[in-house]
Amino acid sequence: MAFIEAKDGIQIHVKDMGTGHPVVLIHGWPLTGDMFEYQTLALLEAGYRVITYDRRGFGQSSHPADGYDYDVFADDLSAVLEGLKIDKAHLVGFSMGGGETARYLSRHGAGRVSKAVLVSSVVPYLLKDDSNPDGVDASIFADMKKQVREDRFAFLQSFAKTFYGVGLVSKPVSQAVLDWSFVLGVMASPKATIECIDAFGRTDFRPDLPAFTIPTLVIHGTSDKTVPIDPSGRAAASGISGATFIEYDGEPHGLFATAPDRLNKDLIEFLA
Numbered sequence: 602m603a604f605i606e607a608k609d610g611i612q613i614h615v616k617d618m619g620t621g622h623p624v625v626l627i628h629g630w631p632l633t634g635d636m637f638e639y640q641t642l643a644l645l646e647a648g649y650r651v652i653t654y655d656r657r658g659f660g661q662s663s664h665p666a667d668g669y670d671y672d673v674f675a676d677d678l679s680a681v682l683e684g685l686k687i688d689k690a691h692l693v694g695f696s697m698g699g700g701e702t703a704r705y706l707s708r709h710g711a712g713r714v715s716k717a718v719l720v721s722s723v724v725p726y727l728l729k730d731d732s733n734p735d736g737v738d739a740s741i742f743a744d745m746k747k748q749v750r751e752d753r754f755a756f757l758q759s760f761a762k763t764f765y766g767v768g769l770v771s772k773p774v775s776q777a778v779l780d781w782s783f784v785l786g787v788m789a790s791p792k793a794t795i796e797c798i799d800a801f802g803r804t805d806f807r808p809d810l811p812a813f814t815i816p817t818l819v820i821h822g823t824s825d826k827t828v829p830i831d832p833s834g835r836a837a838a839s840g841i842s843g844a845t846f847i848e849y850d851g852e853p854h855g856l857f858a859t860a861p862d863r864l865n866k867d868l869i870e871f872l873a
Contacts, residue, residue: 607657608680615685621650624644625652626653628656636782643868658796659793667796671701691715692716697723707809710812719837721854722819725806735829763854774858807840816871819846821849822854824852
């Protein structure tokens with residue numbers, strides 16, 4: 602474990618394991634880098650160097666009062682790559698972490714990046730408006746922020762069930778995984794938890810898509826209720842030149858835990 606200092610002095614908590622080609626895993630909201638437990642193990646066993654980090658405001662990184670926008674997040678990712686002296690890495694962005702991948706490429710270029718993977722990603726644009734009729738209504742994001750303010754802990758427990766597609770009949774993950782996700786979520790700053798809803802919900806990454814000049818894989822579940830596939834995975838795959846697109850039929854948002862073996866296999870085949 603280590604801490605990398607961002608350009609504004611914020612401390613970013615990093616885990617760096619293995620000795621092969623670096624793979625940087627960028628976590629989703631409202632979790633931490635530890636959400637990639639299944640992927641970290643599989644990639645290490647496949648011979649990769651695996652780097653995870655906690656976004657500012659989350660996990661063991663600093664919890665500042667502000668700075669929760671994608672230009673800052675992209676600069677934090679750049680600080681991690683520079684701090685670890687990484688010349689070439691694969692970037693894997695899950696959900697909100699797909700935004701870091703997109704904004705990093707447009708803001709810092711692809712010089713340090715070998716390949717990119719977007720998993721259940723918010724790229725290119727989630728908010729419903731005249732230019733994005735398949736997007737998510739602004740009232741959904743407003744209600745999420747309201748619930749977080751009123752009882753962040755109750756919200757995290759209910760959100761996790763939707764996240765993993767847990768219903769009255771469907772039990773794709775154990776209660777233990779739900780409990781673990783709750784623990785990761787409560788580590789976050791409430792300020793960061795709220796402000797990042799606007800960051801991932803309202804940031805338009807469509808202008809960033811031409812920056813994907815390296816091989817790119819897009820993976821998305823067709824039953825994702827958190828980040829619907831039409832304005833995200835399908836739109837990203839059509840907007841990124843030469844992207845490879847894999848739809849996981851019936852899988853929810855948190856497919857890193859509901860379909861880990863399939864995701865690990867697809868990741869390793871693509872990165873190879």
